[in-house]
Amino acid sequence: MNKKKCLGCGALLQTSNPKEIGYIKDLHYDKAVICERCFRIKHYNEYQTVFKDNKEFVKMLKAINETKDLVILVIDVLNMPENLDFVKELLTNDILLVLTKRDLLPKSVSDEKLLAYIDNYHIKYVDKVLISSRKNYQLDLLLNKIMKYKHSKNVYVVGYTNAGKSTMINKYIYNYVKEIGMITTSMIPSTTIDNISVKINEELTLIDTPGILKEGSILYYVDYQIIKKILLEKEIKPKIYQIKTKQNIHIENILKVTCKESNILTFYVSNALVFYRTYGDMEEEIKLKRHILNVSDNSDIVIEDLGFIKVKKQAKIELYTLEGVKIFIRKALI
Ligand SMILES: Nc1nc2c(ncn2[C@@H]2O[C@H](COP(=O)(O)OP(=O)(O)OP(=O)(O)O)[C@@H](O)[C@H]2O)c(=O)[nH]1
């Protein structure tokens, strides 16, 4: 059988194992351009999470490093990772930093502030751009920079899973190739399975890559109904809570924050999530894991892939969330 790749996720199409990536029924193989999993994501919004081994990413990044081509590093502005160690350790390519999903944060926050913030990663880059693929914001500017900094026709698009890499490339296909982008995108992590080359013009081919796994992502620990709420793709309306003593703020049944002293907490999470307050000591939540956090003035508590909570005053905060979900503290983004 000749080898053909799924145009949606990049996996090699195969007809032997329905449980493996790239599966397509024998009778559809000749005509098929996408695998069954991509078909289901595209047409029925169904999802099937595929976990790749981190060793495969290391291999992939080493191969990109060999090429010396320009790398576009895509970062989701709402879900900035704690660090970019994988880049520091494995990539020596020139890096063009792209902060995306700008549309999710309030317009009142300045672009300059958001762009300045990524210098906290202490990563060497040739340039940086803030974009929104959803709103077609600054994509022309980014393209100009890509053309300016690229070393060859090939430019790799790299980043954590769900950052918005494939959506950005589809937008370039739509804007410049005048076709509907075929790359499968979804709110579920690990949508892209293997590299996908997309020719934008004679001088430029963008290469989409599978996202690096974020092990502590909340998306791995909640059901699809909650995932849909977490990833509601509208501008976030921050929820500000003036906390008095012994109050608890809850988000659905996935998070609880307790503050023993008065404070101001601002939640930057999807508007679709349901909040409620309770008062006083609560009986121990068995399902949720407790984190005791010593937070300084103007810091964010980041809950991986859920969003973040800005804390105004230095405090000791108790936060409960699902076991396995990563929590970290950083200097306030906004
Ligand atoms: N609001 C908003 N959502 C976006 C934007 N770009 C991507 N998304 C959404 O983010 C989610 C992930 O997008 P993908 O393009 O599949 O992300 P990816 O980086 O290719 O993910 P993997 O293939 O898993 O590595 C999807 O639900 C997209 O609709 C954007 O500019 N704004």
Ligand SMILES: [Mg+2]
């Ligand atoms: Mg993708």
